[in-house]
Amino acid sequence: MPTNRRRRGKSKSAFPKWTKTAVGLGLGIIGFCIPLLFTFTGLSFAGHLALGIFLMAAVFWMFEPIPIYSTSMLVIFLQIVLLSTQGPLFQGSQLPETFAEPVGEQTWSLPAEAVDGDQIFLKKSPTRSEELSIEVIERNDQVIFFSTEITAETPVVAQYKHKLVQYEPVSYTRFFNTLASPIIILFLGGFMLAAGAVKYNLDKNLTNVLLKPFGTKPMFIVLGLMLVTAVLSAFMSNTATTAMMMTVAIPIAMQVAKEDKFRIMLALCIPIAANIGGMATPIGTPPNAIVISALNQQGLGIAFGSWMALMVPLALLLLLLAWGTMRVIFPPTVDSFKLALKSSFDKSYKAIMLYAIFGLTVLLWVTEAQHGIPSGMIAFLPIAGLTVTSVLSKDDVRSLPWEVLWLVAGGIALGISMENTGLAIWLVSSISWEMLPQFMLLLVFGFVALMLSNFLSNTVTATLLIPLAISMGTAGIGGEGFNLIITSLLIGSACNMAMLLPISTPPNAIAMSTGFIKTADMVKVGIVIGIFGLLTALTMALIYWPFLI
Template sequence: MADKQVKVDKRPASRGRRSQQLPPVLRSRMPDMSPKQLIGLLLGIVLFLVPFFVTIPELSQPGHRMLSIFLLAIIFWVLEPVPLTATAVLVILLEVVLVSEDALIDPTGGDPALAENALAPAEYFAALANPVIILFLGGFIIAYGAEKFGLDRNLAAIMLRPFPSQARLTVLGLMLITALLSMFMSNTATTATMFAVVIPILKTLPAGKVRAGVALSIPLSANVGGIGTPVGTPPNAIAIGALAEQGIRISFIDWMLMAVPFMLVVLAIAWVFLCVVFIPSDTRISIDMTSKWNTTSNAWIFYVVAGLTILLWMTEPVHGVSSNTVGFFPVVALLCLQVMKGKDIQALDWPVLWLVAGGIALGTGVGATGLDEWLVGSVDWTSLGGLAIIGLLGAIGFAMANVISHSAAANLLVPLAVSLAVSLDNIDPIVVAAVVAIACSLGMSLPISTPPNAIAYATNEIKIPQMAMVGVVVGSLGTLLLILALPWLWNIFGLVG
């Protein structure tokens, strides 16, 4: 008789021990979870339940329920027991079933004043189609089209031509191009595009600090460049959405006037630091700067639509059409002209859009239930003064964004920061929203801080201490400049106030 074949379970032992008592169907569906994620799952559930059993003075019953949701969101976004997007949509669902006017169990206790403030479920679901989401959708479809038709790489090749082969100047060119692309494309897509250009260059350079410096220049400039426009990075959209919830509107060009000069200064600081620490003055770099343009009819249509969209965004004060409305134009035009098809829409970064929507919904719930007033009232903010408040919020945003996603940090901090600013007389909500959002984008010290860092680290040209050193120095200097100088300059030039 032939020997029986023995099937060997090749799954990790930790998973086998955790799930061996489960039915086979559940066992096959159970994801591997790290100790950090398991702790996050248990801690999130415990903190979610606490406000249901502990009475907090001066906090309404709807506020208790919203605090449960808020605590769950904090733990889940920081420790990620489930994907960030899953937490975002969970927030929306919990708000509908716990604090909306159609909640499964009425949270108002029959109090007419509380019932009057309860929002309809549609108000929470509307976060998924908030005008800021539409603005970002337009940015995503332009970014996807730029990659699809090769516009990004061709622009990079053309813009690099004025820069000589001296390594320091070439790196400056790479950083400027990366920052420019990142203003209108996701920083992840921009980083991937630029590394397609840079990786062949790295192979020609001597191993060691020079390669690391060139490789670090790409994620640095991608992260910093995204600060420049509302569509450059999710924290910007979260800030604009939180302001809109308070009836405060900021245009596309207004954001650029506030952010682009700062972006360029931080980019210059990053370039100088990289040159001094990593790139000797006599190093030479040779780059292939040939461009091969796609000349099909669909490509030309995309070029025109993308150019027109960016022009309309930049001239919003002239024509008066909201940047959100303009953002929907390329979506409609490219689909109607059949330049983009259903599969192209599926390829867009929908998880990021839903993550931003979760942050908008969280801010809506915090405001509607009075949780913001309770949180703001629990600290004597007036004793700190305007600069101290801005400094504290900016520092917290920068610190959090180094260890969790930029979007998650902004989702947690921006709605509370805007609510705080609205409740105080000595601080401008626009300043607070912009400072917190930009500070979150400056958190770039680790591979886990932001996708561009992860992509750069994957090249194996960078050591974590090198990335941490550059991220801490550039990020800290940028945050100090952001807190101490920008609000004052914005006020002098009439951009806020």
């Protein structure tokens, strides 16, 4: 029997995988239950429900007991069940009505359960109420108060604790509509263009053409790789760009001696540039979608080209910062390097249709401000165009990253409820922000976004923070000089600057698994980009962005 048998046992982790799942699920469910068990003053009934959904989603997004996109689906599910007009809680529900009894000159009496401290709620419609401050004179079972603003015929909400007070439920379709909102369609258009580019090798061929002018000096090759990566990643997903650019960078890296730091730089420059490039256009990366849709809901639109005018300079500065940092940390020892760049553009009918649609779409997007057609509408050009011309087949359509659209849609939907249940305002109003100077407020938001985003998905970070910033603007608690657009853009860009660890972004994970870089290398550059990048963005937010907005 076995004479010479051996198996080197691989060390298994001390905790089986299910414990992490169980802890995540458990904490999420606890989070969901907290607002149901405790009553928080100043938060509406619906706000409690929204807080439960928010806490659960935050925990699930952090611990990932279930995939992040399925958490988004769960969010939408809970919202339609718990917070919609048609859900069991609000179906047919109406505000209970009463009328104040006159007891003297503009002095009124109402039952105690109709008076919440120093305010009552006027019933404006069966489901909508409005708060009114009163001067309480005497408080017993009946509250006697003074008010000039009501009459004996003004309908008053009989119970201030009623679930419809301070929350007007929305139709469940409002939550579903997030999945077909203009920003999601914009992303879908971008996904289809990217799928076409990969299918007909447009991405690779473009790269080879664009890299040619960067010559043979290692530092310039790296600069070239970074610029090309950033440009592509502005229109394709960061991850797809990284995967593609890696196929270009790896053959170069393979020819460099193993000890040469040039190798590290080659593998590291690509995820960094891809992460940064994602900032440059609205479709670059999903956190941008969260920013734009939140602003759209406030009636603030940012045209495709305006976004680029705001963000491209920042992205360029960050690229130079990263390039300079890597040059110092990983100085290359080779003098020159020859790149074998061969481009062979596909000249078939379908490929040419793709080039035409790609070019036209990008042109129309960038000139949105000039012709006035919204970018979400233009996005339907590739959606319809690429399938009509059968550039993309049924299988290609199936393999689009649909789950990213769900992730973003869930984020947008959560934002709606945080906003209209008063949860977002309640969360931020506990801190007196007026005390902070404007740049400190931006710094705090940016720093929190940066920290969270290093450990969480960038989109999730934006989803959790953007509604808070928006509510500060709408509630006017942001202090003097608070600008909704600038604050949101800063948070969005901070989310995209998180590239400290392999887990920070999928591009980092891809680069890491080549085995060319160590986590320490990534951390070194990541820290510099995080800190100086945030400061750069802050500078832009204070001296450059205000001129364009």
